[in-house]
Amino acid sequence: xxxxxxxxxxxxxxxxxxxxxxxxxxxxxxxxxxxxxxxxxxxxxxxxxxxxxxxxxxxxxxxxxxxxxxxxxxxxxxxxxxxxxxxxxxxxxxxxxxxxxxxxxxxxxxxxxxxxxxxxxxxxxxxxxxxxxxxxxxxxxxxxxxxxxxxxxxxxxxxxxxxxxxxxxxxxxxxxxxxxxxxxxxxxxxxxxxxxxxxxxxxxxxxxxxxxxxxxxxxxxxxxxxxxxxxxxxxxxxxxxxxxxxxxxxxxxxxxxxxxxxxxxxxxxxxxxxxxxxxxxxxxxxxxxxxxxxxxxxxxxxxxxxxxxxxxxxxxxxxxxxxxxxxxxxxxxxxxxxxxxxxxxxxxxxxxxxxxxxxxxxxxxxxxxxxxxx
Numbered sequence: 001x002x003x004x005x006x007x008x009x010x011x012x013x014x015x016x017x018x019x020x021x022x023x024x025x026x027x028x029x030x031x032x033x034x035x036x037x038x039x040x041x042x043x044x045x046x047x048x049x050x051x052x053x054x055x056x057x058x059x060x061x062x063x064x065x066x067x068x069x070x071x072x073x074x075x076x077x078x079x080x081x082x083x084x085x086x087x088x089x090x091x092x093x094x095x096x097x098x099x100x101x102x103x104x105x106x107x108x109x110x111x112x113x114x115x116x117x118x119x120x121x122x123x124x125x126x127x128x129x130x131x132x133x134x135x136x137x138x139x140x141x142x143x144x145x146x147x148x149x150x151x152x153x154x155x156x157x158x159x160x161x162x163x164x165x166x167x168x169x170x171x172x173x174x175x176x177x178x179x180x181x182x183x184x185x186x187x188x189x190x191x192x193x194x195x196x197x198x199x200x201x202x203x204x205x206x207x208x209x210x211x212x213x214x215x216x217x218x219x220x221x222x223x224x225x226x227x228x229x230x231x232x233x234x235x236x237x238x239x240x241x242x243x244x245x246x247x248x249x250x251x252x253x254x255x256x257x258x259x260x261x262x263x264x265x266x267x268x269x270x271x272x273x274x275x276x277x278x279x280x281x282x283x284x285x286x287x288x289x290x291x292x293x294x295x296x297x298x299x300x301x302x303x304x305x306x307x308x309x310x311x312x313x314x315x316x317x318x319x320x321x322x323x324x325x326x327x328x329x330x331x332x333x334x335x336x337x338x339x340x341x342x343x344x345x346x347x348x349x350x351x352x353x354x355x356x357x358x359x360x361x362x363x364x365x366x367x368x369x370x371x372x373x374x
Contacts, residue, residue, distance in 0.1 A: 029363070032354030032370035033318050034301060037347050041297025041335055044290050046239070049207035049270070051283040053200050057171045058193035059084060061186040062164040063092065074177045078169045078197060085194060087186065089165040096158035103151030110148060113141040173199035174277070198281055203274045205238065205250065207287045208265040235290040236270045241283070248273050252289055299338040304351040305329055313339075316359055318350040318367045326361040 065087035072084050116137045123129045169175070175197045180186060186194065238246035250272035259266050270287055272279060279285075305315050312328060319325040330343030345351065352359070354370060 028322070028365050029355055029359065030366045030368070031316075031318070031324075031352045031356070031359065033350040033352045033367050034304070034370055036298055036300060036341075036345055036349045036351060038296040038298055041294040041299065041340060042290060043292050043294055043333070044288055045209065045213070045333070046286050046288045047207040047209055049205045049285055049287045051279045051281055051285060052204045052206060053173070053198035053281045054202045054204060054271075055171050055173060055199035056281070057173075057197050059167060059170070059175075059195045059197065060190060060193050061085075061087065061167055062188055063087065063161050064187045065089075065091070065165065065185070067180055067182050067184045067186060069182050070178055072175055072178075074175065074195075076175060078172065078175050080169055080172045082169045083166045084169055084175070085167040085180075087165040087167065089162060092158065092162040092165055096155065096162055099151065099154040099158040103148065103155050106144060106147035106151045110141070110144045113137070113144040116140070167194065169197055171197055171199055173197045200274050200277055200279070200281070203272050203279045203281070205236070205270040205272060205279075205285060205287055206267055207252075207270065207289070208260075208263075208267055209289075211259050211264050211266050214266050214268075236272075237288040237290065238272060238279075239286040239288060240278075241285065246272070246278070246285075248275075250287075252287075294340070297335075298341040298345065298347065299335055300329070300331075300341050300345060300351055301338050301353050302334070303337075304353040304356075305331065305339055306356070313344075315345060316352040316356060316361070317345075318352060318365065322365050322367055324352070324359060324361055324363045324365055 068086045068088050070085055072078055072082070078084065175195050178195045179192060180194050236250040236252045238250060240246055250270045252268055252270040270289075300315065305313050308314050313331055315327050315329050317325050317327055327344050327349070329339075329341060329345055332340040332342045334340070350367065350369075352365075352367075355365070359365070
């Protein structure tokens with residue numbers, strides 16, 4: 001009897017369970033999207049570089065001798081033509097006096113030889129002297145004139161060498177430390193410079209950029225997709241080693257670039273005003289190149305672009321009837337927190353940026369726009 005009751009109870013429970021409605025289906029997942037649109041995009045690249053002086057000149061002696069004095073303060077500004085060093089000039093003064101004496105002797109010899117040549121010219125007509133003697137007298141007169149020319153050259157050379165005993169600044173700029181002191185012996189044409197002058201009111205910053213990037217940029221400029229302020233120039237901002245931004249913008253010039261055959265990089269040169277001397281030659285900096293403006297740039301948030309198992313960039317978009325579709329995306333550079341899209345997406349696409357977890361193509365979703373669309 002007890003067994004019958006238990007069976008009856010089990011059958012009742014089973015029948016009651018069969019009478020329940022099935023559980024309701026799960027609602028579609030909610031995702032957030034941004035709508036892509038074209039807009040002008042400033043193209044900028046940050047590249048490492050070094051500062052170099054606009055002009056640099058090594059000061060070297062052009063005559064040999066002992067340095068008698070130094071006429072500048074190390075680290076000061078000097079002007080072109082300013083006397084920097086004085087070399088003992090006594091030997092060169094003596095050489096000049098000797099050359100002047102030889103010139104005077106040659107000039108005095110001209111009159112006597114010319115008078116003799118004139119007399120022999122008259123006598124040879126009367127057969128008073130031989131033709132050979134007359135020719136010899138004329139040759140002596142011409143030699144005396146040549147000796148005067150040579151004497152003048154020797155005087156000029158001696159004056160030049162005497163002037164070289166005052167070593168002058170070849171350019172205007174800031175002069176560095178002196179490597180020679182008074183009393184030191186210097187030689188004409190020596191390899192070691194006495195000091196170095198650098199013009200730094202305006203400086204160069206040499207940076208490297210890959211040749212393909214430069215070629216792509218030029219092609220985009222020719223096609224009109226990218227514009228710039230002036231031909232063959234681009235604006236540059238400078239980031240100093242302490243992270244501060246140099247307050248004066250510079251200009252990068254594309255002319256006269258060369259490609260390094262080992263690295264495939266192009267060395268380009270930017271110019272920066274340096275009125276306060278903040279930019280020192282050899283300083284390591286980062287140059288932020290404002291290359292131009294892409295007039296119809298398409299930006300996609302980085303949160304909306306992921307990578308598949310092959311490493312390819314993909315994006316999920318909200319398609320018709322709120323069905324998810326996957327797009328293969330081609331990206332260029334990053335602009336802030338967004339990718340510059342070069343292929344795979346189009347203006348008006350609704351790129352999903354929120355709710356991507358476990359989302360797959362073909363899924364039905366409830367989509368809502370989010371702030372921060374491009």
